[in-house]
Amino acid sequence: MGRLLTKEEWIKRNKLKNRLMSISAFVLFAVIIVSTGIFVKTLIESSNTNIASDEVVIQTLSNGIQVKVDFLSPNPYSRPQTELKKVNGIVIHYVGNPSTTAMNNRNYFESLAKKKTTSASSHFVIGLEGEVIQCIPLTEIAYASNERNADTISIECCHPDDMGKFNEATYDSLVSLVAKLCVEYDLKEDEVIRHYDVTGKKCPLYYVDHEDAWIQLKADIFDEIELVKEELENAVDATAE
Numbered sequence: 516m517g518r519l520l521t522k523e524e525w526i527k528r529n530k531l532k533n534r535l536m537s538i539s540a541f542v543l544f545a546v547i548i549v550s551t552g553i554f555v556k557t558l559i560e561s562s563n564t565n566i567a568s569d570e571v572v573i574q575t576l577s578n579g580i581q582v583k584v585d586f587l588s589p590n591p592y593s594r595p596q597t598e599l600k601k602v603n604g605i606v607i608h609y610v611g612n613p614s615t616t617a618m619n620n621r622n623y624f625e626s627l628a629k630k631k632t633t634s635a636s637s638h639f640v641i642g643l644e645g646e647v648i649q650c651i652p653l654t655e656i657a658y659a660s661n662e663r664n665a666d667t668i669s670i671e672c673c674h675p676d677d678m679g680k681f682n683e684a685t686y687d688s689l690v691s692l693v694a695k696l697c698v699e700y701d702l703k704e705d706e707v708i709r710h711y712d713v714t715g716k717k718c719p720l721y722y723v724d725h726e727d728a729w730i731q732l733k734a735d736i737f738d739e740i741e742l743v744k745e746e747l748e749n750a751v752d753a754t755a756e
Contacts, residue, residue: 576691590628593636609719617642637671645684679720694739
């Protein structure tokens, strides 16, 4: 048996024990704080990365339509995630599949990752009820406009029949969407073009066969641009007051 400790030795031992416990608790607390900080920092950086790569510029159109964001899965056939470094124009297309919906066409682009038969996609698809789906972030290219993929935003429009003419709901959403994008990227009238103007393909069909309809469409877009700019100016003035 060891010898019995004196009162003074017991006191010293308890003080040492309490000190060691305090140090251990402090070290554990510090480890938890550091670990939590690292986790939060990683979470914030991840969140910021997603915001940057999945940029959504347009949310609500002038006709009240909400833009639905439903990005394609990254893949080599419809969303290669190649950086869109500069926007020099907007290219308007028609889907070429009468009576199909915006979601039908969005899902077709998505299916190409498995089919691997061709490459195709668009930043936006506008449906027969004016609904708008954004398929590709505006920081990435889409496979829609051949050699202009690298510097343009593409918009596919649904149509009710083989003529390819957009109905009123589709037309109104297109005018609003293009106008807002033109203001956002400071684009001029000659920078809104048809797929036809890039490759000679009859797309959007009705607006190639009927040049007057194309001229009217552009006129309506640029009338809308003036309204968008006026709204922005009024909003700035209201904020200043």
